[in-house]
Amino acid sequence: xxxxxxxxxxxxxxxxxxRILDAAEELFAARGYHGVSIREITQMANVxxxxxxxxxxxxxxxxxxVVTRRIDEHCSRLxxxxxxxxxxxxxxxxxxxxxxxxxxxxxxxxxxxxxxGWKRYLQxxxxxxxxxxxxxxxxxxxxxxxxxxxxxxxxxxxxxxxxQPGNLATAFYMLQGxxxxxxxxxxxLERQSxxxxxxxxxxxxxxxxxxxxxxxxxxxxxxxxxxxxxxGSEPPT
Amino acid sequence: xxxxxxxxxxxxxxxxxxRILDAAEELFAARGYHGVSIREITQMANVxxxxxxxxxxxxxxxxxxVVTRRIDEHCSRLxxxxxxxxxxxxxxxxxxxxxxxxxxxxxxxxxxxxxxGWKRYLQxxxxxxxxxxxxxxxxxxxxxxxxxxxxxxxxxxxxxxxxQPGNLATAFYMLQGxxxxxxxxxxxLERQSxxxxxxxxxxxxxxxxxxxxxxxxxxxxxxxxxxxxxxGSEPPT
DNA sequence: GTCTATAATGAGATAGAC
DNA sequence: GTCTATCTCATTATAGAC
Numbered sequence: 445x446x447x448x449x450x451x452x453x454x455x456x457x458x459x460x461x462x463r464i465l466d467a468a469e470e471l472f473a474a475r476g477y478h479g480v481s482i483r484e485i486t487q488m489a490n491v492x493x494x495x496x497x498x499x500x501x502x503x504x505x506x507x508x509x510v511v512t513r514r515i516d517e518h519c520s521r522l523x524x525x526x527x528x529x530x531x532x533x534x535x536x537x538x539x540x541x542x543x544x545x546x547x548x549x550x551x552x553x554x555x556x557x558x559x560x561g562w563k564r565y566l567q568x569x570x571x572x573x574x575x576x577x578x579x580x581x582x583x584x585x586x587x588x589x590x591x592x593x594x595x596x597x598x599x600x601x602x603x604x605x606x607x608q609p610g611n612l613a614t615a616f617y618m619l620q621g622x623x624x625x626x627x628x629x630x631x632x633l634e635r636q637s638x639x640x641x642x643x644x645x646x647x648x649x650x651x652x653x654x655x656x657x658x659x660x661x662x663x664x665x666x667x668x669x670x671x672x673x674x675x676g677s678e679p680p681t
Numbered sequence: 682x683x684x685x686x687x688x689x690x691x692x693x694x695x696x697x698x699x700r701i702l703d704a705a706e707e708l709f710a711a712r713g714y715h716g717v718s719i720r721e722i723t724q725m726a727n728v729x730x731x732x733x734x735x736x737x738x739x740x741x742x743x744x745x746x747v748v749t750r751r752i753d754e755h756c757s758r759l760x761x762x763x764x765x766x767x768x769x770x771x772x773x774x775x776x777x778x779x780x781x782x783x784x785x786x787x788x789x790x791x792x793x794x795x796x797x798g799w800k801r802y803l804q805x806x807x808x809x810x811x812x813x814x815x816x817x818x819x820x821x822x823x824x825x826x827x828x829x830x831x832x833x834x835x836x837x838x839x840x841x842x843x844x845q846p847g848n849l850a851t852a853f854y855m856l857q858g859x860x861x862x863x864x865x866x867x868x869x870l871e872r873q874s875x876x877x878x879x880x881x882x883x884x885x886x887x888x889x890x891x892x893x894x895x896x897x898x899x900x901x902x903x904x905x906x907x908x909x910x911x912x913g914s915e916p917p918t
Numbered sequence: 919g920t921c922t923a924t925a926a927t928g929a930g931a932t933a934g935a936c
Numbered sequence: 937g938t939c940t941a942t943c944t945c946a947t948t949a950t951a952g953a954c
Contacts, residue, residue, distance in 0.1 A: 460937075476812055478715035481929065492939060497931060499937090574808045574865040575713055586872070593873050608918050613874035614889045620869075621862030622855045628811040632857075635823070636830050637850035652851045656897035659905065663896035664889060664916045668908040671900055679903045681845050697919080718947065729921060734949060736919090 461499045463489040466561060468510050473568035476575070477507055504581070512584045514565050519588040521550040526595055537602045540658045547596060548623060548653060552646040555627060570627035600661065607665035615664050619657050626653070651680040698736045700726040703798060705747050710805035713812070714744055741818070749821045751802050756825040758787040763832055774839045777895045784833060785860055785890060789883040792864060807864035837898065844902035852901050856894050863890070888917040 458466070467488035471480040482503055486493045500506040525546035529538040538546075554562035569585075593616070600612060607615075629643045641648065659671045695703070704725035708717040719740055723730045737743040762783035766775040775783075791799035806822075834853060838844065844852075866880045878885065896908045 474813060476713055476715060478713060482931090483929075493930090494932080494940085495938065501931095503930065571811045573869075574811060574862060574867060576711060576867070590872075597873075608916070610874065610877050610885070611889055611916060611918075613870065613878050614886065615893060617862070617870045617873065617878075618859045618890065618893060621858045625811060625854070625858030625861065630811060630813075632810075633850065633854045635827075636834075636854065637847065640847050641850050641854075648847070649851065652848055652901060653855065655900040656852060656855060659896040659900035659908065660893035663892040663908055666916045668896060668905075671896065671905040671908060679845070679848060679901045681848075719949090720947075730948090731922085731950080732920065740948070 460489070460491050460495055464491060464496055464499060464506070465510055465513060468506055469513075469561060469564045469568060472507060472510060473564040473571065476572060482506070504578070508581050508584065510565075511568065511581060514562065515585055515588055518550070518565075519592055522547065522592050523595060525549050526599055530599065538599060540600065540603045540661050541654050543596060543599050543603060544619065544654050544657050544661075545650065547619065548650055551623065551627060552650055555629075556644070556646045566627045567629060570624040573624055604661060604665040604667065606667060607661070611664040615657075615661050618660065622653060622657065648680070655679055697726070697728050697732055701728060701733055701736060701743070702747055702750060705743055706750075706798060706801045706805060709744060709747060710801040710808065713809060719743070741815070745818050745821065747802075748805065748818060751799065752822055752825055755787070755802075756829055759784065759829050760832060762786050763836055767836065775836060777837065777840045777898050778891050780833060780836050780840060781856065781891050781894050781898075782887065784856065785887055788860065788864060789887055792866075793881070793883045803864045804866060807861040810861055841898060841902040841904065843904060844898070848901040852894075852898050855897065859890060859894065885917070892916055 464485060468480075468485045471485055471488065474480075482496050483493055485506075486496050496503075496506060500509055526538075526543065529542040529546045530536050532542070533539070551566055555566050557563075597612060597616060600616065601607065604612070626643075626646070626649050631643065633641050633643050659668075662668055662671045701722060705717075705722045708722055708725065711717075719733050720730055722743075723733050733740075733743060737746055763775075763780065766779040766783045767773050769779070770776070788803055792803050794800075830853070834849060837849060837853065841849070863880075863883070863886050868880065870878050870880050896905075899905055899908045
């Protein structure tokens, strides 16, 4: 047993600080920043209220730690997947489909996996990203994520040399809107499809998203004739 | 002057109940349900706190009234615009582009207009639609909106007879994600495009969204060859 | 319908013993 | 690092005069 006696208060396997972060992640994802109290968080984490303030100072700082905790790995993986797509292309210019796939791969894989922490973190970002946020909490997200936007935009521009800058920015923004809505996992998709589509079936989502978004990019690049060549003849069934 | 003496407390033009609803709409749109107190709302409305309880009973009921107030007109207009698109088609089968345009027209027009109330209502729906909501507040939205989903899905199925039901449902869900993100008007688009795209320029949004989404639908219907025929040769610049 | 006053609770945060 | 106790303030909601 690696833990010392002081490290664990109950039978839980993680130290206090991590348990608070995990509980906060889950509750913030479910009800947003204002919908959750520190008391609820510490109760779920099985620690005293004062420990949240000892470890994080304030509620806002705790929230900042939650959204910051995984952002660097998240962005690193997004870059790695883009690098892989470009390395696989003969001339280093990855096709639109592979760029779009790279943008989704890590998030979709983590959300589908048994790793509940990552799933909740991605839900938290997706669900709160459309609400106005405080600058102190927005900045630590936008610094690494801004690099993602630049790298993916450059890759898409290379794949679509004819596309106008405004069309590229808007198309990428629309892609983010789609991904965000899927990661948020609302009940709407299941209800609207009468149970035909499951919100958690990200393999199906990806096989539909890639041709949908790629076709959109080609259309906005003035290259609709490329769509059938890239897609193959049949869409997912 | 139509108002009686008892109707107005200050110089504002609207009766108390409306003023509370307007203030609540604005604040709920900005910070979500839990991020706003009744005190803030009544303060912005220039009325006493007790009047919110007199008119609406509880905070949750007030929120329900805010999201319910405009939903019927909203849905009626969505149906009207779809009807118009279908009436304009020779055989009653509107092309995908016109269906997508009809789905956006009213919301984009209201958000671009001087009508701040409608703009905030649409922001409220867009920003909170990805957070889990109480069933009592979800039901009054989903009843009329469910009809919209059915009608638009039928129209799209008529325009795309080869599309698989799962592809149709997911594609429509992706369309909703795009529209929702645009209506939410985050600062992300302006930042990511380095000021090239304005979040409030819904004319540009529409001219980019329609070919993007229509191409996506055609791709998922296995009919990519239709895209160039419908779009014309050049995308928006 | 509107106001004042107040109840009842829960919130974020801190001090100090251990 | 952890716990108990407490401070201070804001919250939803209601009672009752006008």
